[in-house]
Amino acid sequence: MKQTDPRLLDHFETPALLISGGQVRFANAAAREVLGAHVIGQDPRIAIRDPKVVALLSQPNDGSVTVDGLSVRGSRWKVSCHVLDGGARLLVMDDLSVRVSVARAHADFVANASHELRTPLAAILGYVETLDDSKAGADEATRKRFLGIIRHEARRMQALIEDLMSLSRIEAVKHDAPTAPVDLVALARECVGEVGERGKVTITTNTEAAQVAGDRGQLAQVVRNLIDNAIKYGKPGGDVAVMIEVTPAGRVALSVHDEGDGIAPEHLPRLTERFYRADASRSRAAGGTGLGLAIVKHIVERHRGRFDIASRSGEGTVATLILPLLP
Numbered sequence: 001m002k003q004t005d006p007r008l009l010d011h012f013e014t015p016a017l018l019i020s021g022g023q024v025r026f027a028n029a030a031a032r033e034v035l036g037a038h039v040i041g042q043d044p045r046i047a048i049r050d051p052k053v054v055a056l057l058s059q060p061n062d063g064s065v066t067v068d069g070l071s072v073r074g075s076r077w078k079v080s081c082h083v084l085d086g087g088a089r090l091l092v093m094d095d096l097s098v099r100v101s102v103a104r105a106h107a108d109f110v111a112n113a114s115h116e117l118r119t120p121l122a123a124i125l126g127y128v129e130t131l132d133d134s135k136a137g138a139d140e141a142t143r144k145r146f147l148g149i150i151r152h153e154a155r156r157m158q159a160l161i162e163d164l165m166s167l168s169r170i171e172a173v174k175h176d177a178p179t180a181p182v183d184l185v186a187l188a189r190e191c192v193g194e195v196g197e198r199g200k201v202t203i204t205t206n207t208e209a210a211q212v213a214g215d216r217g218q219l220a221q222v223v224r225n226l227i228d229n230a231i232k233y234g235k236p237g238g239d240v241a242v243m244i245e246v247t248p249a250g251r252v253a254l255s256v257h258d259e260g261d262g263i264a265p266e267h268l269p270r271l272t273e274r275f276y277r278a279d280a281s282r283s284r285a286a287g288g289t290g291l292g293l294a295i296v297k298h299i300v301e302r303h304r305g306r307f308d309i310a311s312r313s314g315e316g317t318v319a320t321l322i323l324p325l326l327p
Helices: 006-011 029-035 051-057 097-132 134-138 140-172 184-193 216-233 265-270 280-285 292-302
Strands: 016-020 023-027 063-068 076-083 089-095 181-183 200-205 211-213 239-246 251-257 306-311 317-324
Touching (some): 016 029, 023 029, 051 063, 051 076, 097 140, 184 216, 211 317, 216 239, 216 251, 216 317, 265 306, 292 306
Parallel strands (some): 200 239
Antiparallel strands (some): 016 023, 063 076, 181 211
């Protein structure tokens, strides 16, 4: 490969090094950001302390290797070496970390979804097989009890499939910011009015209207999800309070407070992860799919907002949605 003006490499977003005479002669901006500006003039064996890269540089022909932890712990890079005229080397570093992370997250998601669907399906098949037994099927009380369990598990599967489809739809449009005006106060009052006898929910606000740019259906999904969670995991018979406040910074905050047992601090950073549950047995007993807060997070991000959860054990939980107001 012929040598060119190394300054052209500065236009590349991929880190690249020009090596000759046993030294790094040039490092483009991307490479300096990853390895530091001090690598220029260094022996490449010191600049890049990896035996696979050192061996690659000593080869007479072009080649590539995959290296872990080159920049930060957990990162993965494909390092390619191109032999230039005069024995110089062009070293190009392609960051594979995001692709590896996405592939791992996808594999984990598929595995978790399969597990979550397999559990109720196994219960349904088991009880159907038992009912097929003439003795169990002949007893009316047993038959009704088993059919009730089958119905419960089928609805659990239905809820999970609906949440999976909802998450898929949200991710498909996550880069398209909604533009339709939505009154968050009116929307919240509508959602509170739907609760009925499922719980005691009150709403207070410091404004009569709060217009945001949004997808009304998705924002209603967020508010309903937060209220449902507060009812499910709050104190039995306890109050749930919805508060809406317009701030001087031109934002509107919608908070949902419950009087439940609260959430231990080590669980808070992971609550919006798919299928993560602070209390798995309680969540399943309450009918949770493990996707509700992941859906909330994705919807809020699409609306260019922020979502926070604050809680202390024994003191309840506050979930807050913050969105920019329309000018």
